[in-house]
Amino acid sequence: MQTRAAVVESQGQPFTMAEVVLEAPRDDEVLVRMVATGLCHTDITMGSFLPPEMFPNVFGHEGAGVVEEVGAGVRGLEAGDHVVMSFRSCRDCAKCRAGLVGYCDQTLLLNYMGMRMDGSQPISRDGAPLFGSFFGQSSLAAHALAYADNCVKVDPELDLTLAAPYGCGFQTGAGTVLNVIKPAKDDSLVVYGAGAVGLAAIAAAAAEGVESIIAVDPLQSRRDVAARFGATTVDPTAVEDVVARVKELTGGGAAYAIDTTAIPAVVKQAQQALAPRGTVVALGLGAEEYAIDAIDLLQGGKTVTSSIEGDSDPQEMVPRLLGMRAAGTFPMDDLVTTYPADQVNQAVADVTSGAVVKPVLVW
Numbered sequence: 274m275q276t277r278a279a280v281v282e283s284q285g286q287p288f289t290m291a292e293v294v295l296e297a298p299r300d301d302e303v304l305v306r307m308v309a310t311g312l313c314h315t316d317i318t319m320g321s322f323l324p325p326e327m328f329p330n331v332f333g334h335e336g337a338g339v340v341e342e343v344g345a346g347v348r349g350l351e352a353g354d355h356v357v358m359s360f361r362s363c364r365d366c367a368k369c370r371a372g373l374v375g376y377c378d379q380t381l382l383l384n385y386m387g388m389r390m391d392g393s394q395p396i397s398r399d400g401a402p403l404f405g406s407f408f409g410q411s412s413l414a415a416h417a418l419a420y421a422d423n424c425v426k427v428d429p430e431l432d433l434t435l436a437a438p439y440g441c442g443f444q445t446g447a448g449t450v451l452n453v454i455k456p457a458k459d460d461s462l463v464v465y466g467a468g469a470v471g472l473a474a475i476a477a478a479a480a481e482g483v484e485s486i487i488a489v490d491p492l493q494s495r496r497d498v499a500a501r502f503g504a505t506t507v508d509p510t511a512v513e514d515v516v517a518r519v520k521e522l523t524g525g526g527a528a529y530a531i532d533t534t535a536i537p538a539v540v541k542q543a544q545q546a547l548a549p550r551g552t553v554v555a556l557g558l559g560a561e562e563y564a565i566d567a568i569d570l571l572q573g574g575k576t577v578t579s580s581i582e583g584d585s586d587p588q589e590m591v592p593r594l595l596g597m598r599a600a601g602t603f604p605m606d607d608l609v610t611t612y613p614a615d616q617v618n619q620a621v622a623d624v625t626s627g628a629v630v631k632p633v634l635v636w
């Protein structure tokens with residue numbers, strides 16, 4: 274079928290909206306008509322991170338829409354279902370069976386290679402295939418092919434423009450608190466980078482009753498939201514020593530930290546500002562290497578770790594967070610700003626400047 278997609282034509286280029294052709298769904302695929310697609314920082318990073326030979330490429334991994342057609346082998350979904358799309362997993366390997374679907378044996382092939390498992394590419398233009406199948410969706414497009422494993426069925430009454438970011442950004446931040454850290458109420462948590470991922474972590478920690486939450490971000494607009502969620506804020510450009518300030522605010526060091534900046538020096542600060550036996554979870558994508566203070570790591574018996582999607586299974590975490598939203602304990606709606614899909618580059622500019630937190634494109 275003919276549809277529209279935001280294409281990154283070559284490495285480092287902005288998005289261009291283009292007419293493309295999408296294949297009909299295969300036996301294991303579903304065709305989804307997009308209503309809304311959240312823009313995650315990963316969609317922006319990929320445009321400069323992937324090698325030149327992996328372009329033109331269609332990204333997008335926070336799609337939300339309506340199922341139009343299902344392949345003959347698809348179970349559990351039918352035309353008309355409303356779905357939030359997330360990352361793919363095989364649901365059959367040892368990690369998947371243990372519930373750790375983000376670490377599936379097939380993760381790379383299922384999510385990042387720009388093609389289906391068999392090497393075919395479902396999106397084309399003028400007969401030439403484009404890279405796609407990103408997170409089993411490539412949902413920066415008016416239509417996408419997805420799978421039963423990465424489509425989470427949601428209530429048709431739900432506003433899909435508000436639900437789209439649950440497929441990645443919100444799930445990652447909240448999952449890191451709910452699945453990875455599991456803080457006690459009297460544990461302190463410092464979040465470096467109060468974008469969509471960091472703010473979701475802060476909201477989830479607040480929902481869990483964590484009393485000491487600190488948000489570090491140079492952008493006033495982001496610190497303002499963090500403060501509204503109950504965090505004490507630090508402007509890293511206004512204090513002389515971020516580590517000293519965080520230690521002061523946490524009475525000697527934080528039990529936990531989450532980094533969403535992917536800046537090596539910030540990950541190191543986060544580690545240094547931990548209390549002995551503290552843990553920092555680095556979530557950011559984009560750095561080739563992180564800096565670690567080896568002496569501090571050893572003396573403090575600290576842990577530097579990471580997580581894919583907050584160790585979430587989207588089939589469990591997306592409904593759980595939507596339930597918290599409905600109960601009023603995960604108040605993320607105000608962070609969403611909608612854009613007509615063809616204003617994707619404006620959305621990128623606004624999230625980069627900090628003018629908005631979570632841009633969502635409407636198709």
Ligand SMILES: NC(=O)c1ccc[n+]([C@@H]2O[C@H](COP(=O)([O-])OP(=O)(O)OC[C@H]3O[C@@H](n4cnc5c(N)ncnc54)[C@H](O)[C@@H]3O)[C@@H](O)[C@H]2O)c1
Pocket residue numbers: 313314315318441442445465466467468469470471489490491492495509533534535536539555556557558559580581582583624627630
């Ligand atoms: N691990 C995963 O599974 C996963 C999932 C989603 C996103 N990500 C990654 O998480 C990161 C965050 O995504 P996002 O959508 O929230 O991005 P974002 O750009 O909205 O947020 C990053 C924030 O970091 C802040 N920042 C910049 N310099 C800083 C500094 N020196 N100290 C403190 N804060 C600073 C920015 O002002 C911004 O608010 C990205 O790298 C993204 O690729 C990872």
Ligand SMILES: [Zn+2]
Pocket residue numbers: 362363364365366367368369370374376377378379
């Ligand atoms: Zn698996």
Ligand SMILES: [Zn+2]
Pocket residue numbers: 313314315316334441442
């Ligand atoms: Zn993402």
